[in-house]
Amino acid sequence: MQKNVLQEFHDAIVDMMSQSGNKNILETTIVEGYNSDKERKLLQWGENNGVKTRLEIAYVKGAGRGAIATEDLKVGDTALEIPTSLIIVEELVQADMYHALEKFEGISSETMLLLWSMKERHNGDSQFKIYFDTLPEEFHTGLSFGIDAMMVLDGTLLLDEITAAKEHLHAQYDDLFPALCEDHPDIFPPELYTWEHFLWACELWYSNSMKIKFPDGKLRTCLIPIAGFLNHSLDPHVVHYGRVDSATNTLKFRLSRPCNAGQECCLSYGNFSSSHLITFYGFVPQGDNLYDVIPLDIDAAQDDFTEGSSISNWTTHMVRATWLSHNRNIFYYGLPSPFLDCLRRARSPMPHTKDLLPENLKNEIEILEDLRAICDDMMDNLGDADLDDRKNTNWDVKLAIKFKDIQRSIVSSVLTSCYCGLKLVKDELSKCLAEDTPGSKQI
Numbered sequence: 123m124q125k126n127v128l129q130e131f132h133d134a135i136v137d138m139m140s141q142s143g144n145k146n147i148l149e150t151t152i153v154e155g156y157n158s159d160k161e162r163k164l165l166q167w168g169e170n171n172g173v174k175t176r177l178e179i180a181y182v183k184g185a186g187r188g189a190i191a192t193e194d195l196k197v198g199d200t201a202l203e204i205p206t207s208l209i210i211v212e213e214l215v216q217a218d219m220y221h222a223l224e225k226f227e228g229i230s231s232e233t234m235l236l237l238w239s240m241k242e243r244h245n246g247d248s249q250f251k252i253y254f255d256t257l258p259e260e261f262h263t264g265l266s267f268g269i270d271a272m273m274v275l276d277g278t279l280l281l282d283e284i285t286a287a288k289e290h291l292h293a294q295y296d297d298l299f300p301a302l303c304e305d306h307p308d309i310f311p312p313e314l315y316t317w318e319h320f321l322w323a324c325e326l327w328y329s330n331s332m333k334i335k336f337p338d339g340k341l342r343t344c345l346i347p348i349a350g351f352l353n354h355s356l357d358p359h360v361v362h363y364g365r366v367d368s369a370t371n372t373l374k375f376r377l378s379r380p381c382n383a384g385q386e387c388c389l390s391y392g393n394f395s396s397s398h399l400i401t402f403y404g405f406v407p408q409g410d411n412l413y414d415v416i417p418l419d420i421d422a423a424q425d426d427f428t429e430g431s432s433i434s435n436w437t438t439h440m441v442r443a444t445w446l447s448h449n450r451n452i453f454y455y456g457l458p459s460p461f462l463d464c465l466r467r468a469r470s471p472m473p474h475t476k477d478l479l480p481e482n483l484k485n486e487i488e489i490l491e492d493l494r495a496i497c498d499d500m501m502d503n504l505g506d507a508d509l510d511d512r513k514n515t516n517w518d519v520k521l522a523i524k525f526k527d528i529q530r531s532i533v534s535s536v537l538t539s540c541y542c543g544l545k546l547v548k549d550e551l552s553k554c555l556a557e558d559t560p561g562s563k564q565i
């Protein structure tokens with residue numbers, strides 16, 4: 123009986139997972155006729171070395187190469203299995219390079235491996251040559267945005283994020299070079315260690331690496347041939363893939379939702395916002411990204427109620443598109459409660475209740491008007507969507523415009539919530555004022 127109960131429970135959960143995935147299926151278009159010799163060669167090399175796969179590589183519209191299921195895969199099935207011997211890890215950094223680098227205080231094993239990959243990419247005898255041959259000559263991430271795209275982003279936080287990331291990488295590069303090339307030209311040939319090659323390697327590692335836990339308990343940042351073809355989705359098939367199976371010494375990519383033959387099998391790269399995905403991966407996923415937010419700074423009033431408490435006077439709140447919220451009632455409006463409380467405190471330091479009393483409703487009108495003004499300013503800062511250079515065909519400008527459109531749609535959803543909220547509150551206030559003896563109604 124126990125077994126039957128567990129089996130039924132298992133089946134019910136698998137059913138729910140399948141249904142939830144099916145609701146959000148996004149169409150993948152496979153680009154026919156693409157010559158994928160290098161990818162086929164890599165797959166063959168993998169299979170000769172112990173890779174087991176139920177995926178094939180194809181070109182997917184808008185996402186480069188992707189992994190397509192060759193048969194119907196169920197929840198729990200392993201779509202791909204990679205032996206650890208094929209994983210690119212820090213132990214590959216040769217002793218001479220390691221000793222030259224260990225003198226740099228605080229240098230991480232990730233940086234060492236990155237510098238190793240810059241050279242190994244050009245090594246004709248590399249055991250990973252077939253893998254390196256499949257990598258693009260150029261990565262299109264935010265780190266490679268040109269001046270036009272950066273101008274489109276003027277006034278957005280993405281501009282700050284990309285600028286900060288590039289400054290960080292420049293500083294890191296300047297710490298290491300040209301010193302390493304001068305001190306060890308045999309290990310670090312100057313022509314391989316230019317800024318452009320360093321940026322290429324950074325983009326490779328940011329967009330293709332995975333953090334994997336090995337049986338020795340150590341978390342290593344790795345490049346994983348073949349698995350590197352898996353694209354990201356907001357409704358991924360594979361979610362948990364971060365641990366080497368110590369029994370088989372392989373990394374298994376198992377499905378958390380079914381993937382039918384011919385469908386693209388996708389991973390979750392993590393819970394990232396579009397700004398992070400643009401900066402480090404160079405794309406915006408299809409669908410509603412729950413991690414896309416707009417930051418709103420509220421200058422809360424200095425008052426006795428917040429003194430000594432954990433509530434700070436200046437607070438930045440991250441607000442999502444309000445269409446993602448279920449509670450649009452009065453006092454909620456599809457917005458986060460801590461944020462609304464902060465707006466309320468900024469207007470009046472008195473404790474607030476959610477009673478339908480005229481003073482509360484008047485306060486609600488004020489905070490919604492405040493928020494409307496903040497959002498109007500944000501919309502002005504984002505500029506007129508019609509003025510964006512939509513005819514520009516450069517990949518980076520297109521991506522920058524896409525990002526601004528996402529930001530506009532979130533701000534616009536908050537504005538809609540303000541207008542709807544104002545109508546709700548004003549109607550309620552009229553009702554209250556019309557009553558002969560004002561009372562209070564708990565909601």
Ligand SMILES: C[S@@+](CC[C@H](N)C(=O)[O-])C[C@H]1O[C@@H](n2cnc3c(N)ncnc32)[C@H](O)[C@@H]1O
Binds near residue numbers: 184185351
């Ligand atoms: C690990 S690689 C995946 C394989 C990659 N498509 C290729 O052709 O090499 C990560 C890169 O794939 C692309 N990518 C991944 N998921 C994507 C998606 N949902 N939409 C568009 N591009 C995506 C981005 O360029 C990202 O930097």
